Amino acid sequence: MKKSVVLFLLINLSVFGQTKFTVYFDTASYQLDKIESNRLEEFLNNEELKITQIVGFCDFRASNAYNYNLSKNRALFVRNFIGENTNQTSIEIIAKGEDFQQDTNLAxxxxVEIHYDEYSVKKDSGVLEDHFGQETDLERQVSLAKVGDKLILKNLYFYNRSGIVVRESKPILVELATILDQNPNLKIEIQGHICCQKGKDVEDTAKVRALAVYNYLVYKGIAKNRLSFKSFGSSKPIHKIPERNEDERNENRRVEIQIIEN
Structure with a gap:
């Protein structure tokens, strides 16, 4: 395994604010045609988006009930499309049907309107900064790790009960993807954990988060045969449940990588 990994991005995120992107459907259809699908896919290639809401609409023709269901199906189709192309799956769905100010152009x-928060991304050439250009903590851990070792992805946080990574944690995923890219023999298992509750992970949050990391790495070009993911729920806490404070809860609700091959 390489002892030094050059990371090519210096990332600086800042919020632009919430805005929306719109895709259009054929009459009575809840599936996008090829042109609109391509537009949506190109839109999703902007990695610095947090999609918050998907709203479906219909023209006023047909009954209210029919239009409501059609608008909902359109929103669900778009959400599924987004889920297949990004690591974002927990998104609010709203069906408006025909209940909005109709345009005279029925088309x-x-x-469907996709509401999202957008962030600016500043990219420069160089080594990922660790104060003075030193090897980052994760890079050091991976370079020294043996098969079977588990490494915590520190400061990797998600929005509540979702697989959407908070913007401050995005550089961690960028770093992990780059380390994998620079170490082609490295294979990992991504392991999700939750805090606070014993027993079954009812909402599969740990699995959703492990899968989100997996999907991001695949999206960044890491071969699927180098990756796997698994949920441990709350079965392997670092601290005894119930935790005594928020620090312990944060350490229990974590994502780890286990070295499978290096």
Whole structure:
């Protein structure tokens, strides 16, 4: 395994604010045609988006009930499309049906609006900064790790009960993807854990988060045969449950990687 990994991005995120992107549908259809699918895929290639809401609409033709269901199916189709192309799956769905200010051009009413927060990304050449350009902590751990070792992805946080990574944690995923890219023999298992509750992970949050990391790495070009993911729920806490404070809860609700091959 390489002892030094050059990371090519210096990342600086800042919020632009919430805005929306709109896709349009054919009459009575809840599936996007090829042109609109391509537009949506290109939109999703912007990695610094947190999608918050998907809203479906219909023109006023047909009954209210029919239009409501069609608008909901359009929103669900878009959410599934987003889930297949990003690590974002927990998104609010709203069906408006025909209950909005209709445009005289009916084609503009057959739509789905995707509401999202956008962040600016500053990219420069160089080594990922660790104060003075030193090897980062994760890079050091991976370079010294043996098969079977487990490494915690420190400061990797998600929005509540979701697989959406908070913007401050995105550089951790970028770093992990780059380490894997620079170490082609490295294979890992991504392991999700939750805090606070014993027994079954009812909402599969640990699995959703492990899968989110897996999907991000695949999206960044890491071969699937080098990756796997697994949920441990709350069965392997660092601290006894119930935890005594928020620090212990944060350490229990974690994502780890286990070295499978190096």
């Amino acid at each position: 503009l009413n057959r739509k």
